[in-house]
Amino acid sequence: MMKKFSAIFVIAALLAVASPASAFVFPSNNNGGDINITVDNHAYVDNDVSTKADTGDNSSRGGSAKSRASASGWFSDATSSARGGNGGRIETGNADSSSTVLNDVNVNDISVEADCGCKGDINVDLDNGAVVKNDVSTKADSGDNSSTGGRSRSKARASHGGDATSTSTGGNGGEVETGNADSVSDVRTYVNTNIVRVVR
Amino acid sequence: MYKKWRPSDAVLFVTALMAPSSRVMKKTVKAKCILITAVLVVLPSSVWADTAVIKNTVKTSANTGGQDSLYSDLGQATSHVQIKTVVNGEVMEDIDETVVMPSGENAVIEKKIEITMPSNKAEDMVEIQEWVEDEDSIQIEEKEISVVTFLSKIFKYVFSIFKV
Numbered sequence: 001m002m003k004k005f006s007a008i009f010v011i012a013a014l015l016a017v018a019s020p021a022s023a024f025v026f027p028s029n030n031n032g033g034d035i036n037i038t039v040d041n042h043a044y045v046d047n048d049v050s051t052k053a054d055t056g057d058n059s060s061r062g063g064s065a066k067s068r069a070s071a072s073g074w075f076s077d078a079t080s081s082a083r084g085g086n087g088g089r090i091e092t093g094n095a096d097s098s099s100t101v102l103n104d105v106n107v108n109d110i111s112v113e114a115d116c117g118c119k120g121d122i123n124v125d126l127d128n129g130a131v132v133k134n135d136v137s138t139k140a141d142s143g144d145n146s147s148t149g150g151r152s153r154s155k156a157r158a159s160h161g162g163d164a165t166s167t168s169t170g171g172n173g174g175e176v177e178t179g180n181a182d183s184v185s186d187v188r189t190y191v192n193t194n195i196v197r198v199v200r
Numbered sequence: 201m202y203k204k205w206r207p208s209d210a211v212l213f214v215t216a217l218m219a220p221s222s223r224v225m226k227k228t229v230k231a232k233c234i235l236i237t238a239v240l241v242v243l244p245s246s247v248w249a250d251t252a253v254i255k256n257t258v259k260t261s262a263n264t265g266g267q268d269s270l271y272s273d274l275g276q277a278t279s280h281v282q283i284k285t286v287v288n289g290e291v292m293e294d295i296d297e298t299v300v301m302p303s304g305e306n307a308v309i310e311k312k313i314e315i316t317m318p319s320n321k322a323e324d325m326v327e328i329q330e331w332v333e334d335e336d337s338i339q340i341e342e343k344e345i346s347v348v349t350f351l352s353k354i355f356k357y358v359f360s361i362f363k364v
Contacts, residue, residue, distance in 0.1 A: 056266075087269070094275070095262075128288075131253045138260045142275060143304075146268035173270045180275035181262035183307075186282045191252050194288060 035114065035122045041106040041192075042129040052139045053097035055179060060088035062150030062171030069156040069166070076162035083167075084150030087174030094179035097140040103189040105130045111197045128192035140183040147174030252317045254285050254292070258310070265304035274303035281309045287317055 062085030069080035106128045114122065149171025156166035262277035283295040292315050301307040 056263075090269075097262075129251055131251075133255045134257065136256075136258045136260075138258075140262045140277075141264075143264045144266035145272075148268060173268075176267045176269040176272040176274075178264045178267070178272070178275045178303075181264045181277045181307075182280075183260045183262040183278070184280045184282075185258050185260040185309075187256055187258055187284070188282075189254055189256070189285045191254060191286070192288045193286070 035112060036125070037110060037112065037123070038125045038127075039108050039110070040127045041108065043105045043131070045103055045105055045130070045132045046135075047101050047103070047133065048135045049099050049101055050137045051097050051099040052141070053095040053181075053183075054139075054141045055092040055095045056141050056143045056145055058090045058092065058145045060090050060145075060147040060174050062086045062088075062148070062174075064151040065153070067152075067154045067166075067168075069164070071158040071162050071164070072160065073162075074160045076158050076160060077164070078156040078158040078162065079165040080154045080156035081167040082152040082154035083169040084152040084171035086171045087147035087149050089174045089177070090145045090147050091177045092142045092145065092179050095140040095142040095181045097138050097182070098184040098186070099136050099138040100186045101134055101136060101188070103132050103134070103191070104193075105132060105189070105191045107190070107193045107195075109195045109197075111199060113199055122198055124196050126194050128194070130191045132189050132191060134187050134189065136185050136187055138183045138185045140181040142178040142181045145176045145178065147176050149173050252287050252315075254287070254313075254315045256283055256285070256293075256311060256313045258283060258312075259308070260310075261306060261308040262301075263306045265306060267304075272304075276303060277301045277305060277307040279307040279309045281311060283311060283313070285313075285315060287315070292317070 065082040065084050067080045067082035069078040071078035108126060108128070110124060112122055112124075152168045152170050154166045154168035156164040158164035258281055260279045260281050262279045264274045264277045267274065278298065278300045280298045281295060282297075283293060285292045285294075293313060295311060297309055297311075299307045299309055
């Protein structure tokens with residue numbers, strides 16, 4: 001007895017869980033001429049959308065230079081010169097990112113065809129339940145670029161009365177030209193749309 | 201073997217729930233499982249039923265900045281958000297927002313909206329009323345049709361006499 005009860009309960013529980021995802025339509029036409037339509041819709045929608053367009057994060061760096069000169073002996077001269085390379089030019093394209101979410105949940109388009117001369121009532125009972133979650137993240141990025149000149153290092157050394165000349169020049173940073181960044185999020189949710197038509 | 205359910209068992213069950221003793225433990229374990237399962241199954245259904253919940257979390261950002269360079273020519277950053285929610289034909293929210301930032305700045309739009317509505321338990325009366333209005337015309341047509349049917353029957357009857 002208890003096992004039967006448990007089995008029945010489990011089946012009933014499974015049906016109860018499954019029913020929210022389903023839609024039931026119970027049309028019935030009794031002898032009195034009444035038309036009864038019962039619609040039961042339940043839906044759960046969860047959208048997690050992430051869109052990213054990135055033409056940035058570019059890096060350009062001139063090469064580094066290192067120079068060293070050394071002279072020794074009477075009247076020696078030492079000349080050292082180093083110049084770092086220039087950063088290159090960075091030109092990015094446009095970054096266009098677009099997210100579009102369209103939810104059309106629980107749409108009931110009911111058309112009742114009644115015979116001519118039907119004088120009974122037409123009862124349409126609609127019960128719609130819906131949970132819709134939209135989590136949308138849209139990102140467009142053409143920035144965060146880096147163009148820097150290279151480093152330089154120069155060293156000159158002379159001894160015994162000579163002259164030592166050292167010149168060190170860092171490179172110039174390059175030009176950065178970015179494109180436009182356009183980001184569009186479009187979220188449209190239509191829930192529980194009921195259209196009931198009675199035609200003869 | 202399980203004995204037949206008696207009203208005293210209810211008292212026993214409640215007592216067991218409050219302070220389960222070793223004597224009634226076996227009997228109450230199944231009952232507790234059934235009770236908990238019933239709550240877990242019925243509760244979400246009842247929460248879902250009769251409600252329309254829409255949660256929109258939208259974040260849109262556009263960025264052209266953040267350069268590490270002395271010479272830069274930066275593009276424009278534009279963010280556009282469009283959110284439309286319609287419940288049973290009624291517009292609940294209609295957002296159309298655009299943010300344009302000058303070069304190098306971040307254009308961000310963040311929207312977090314939650315709409316909770318009771319479900320539409322409804323009977324669509326409009327169409328039915330229209331149908332009721334049309335009922336007279338339908339009946340008139342019915343009468344016209346019935347007259348035509350009646351005449352055709354007479355003709356058929358007359359012709360059937362000739363056939364015999």
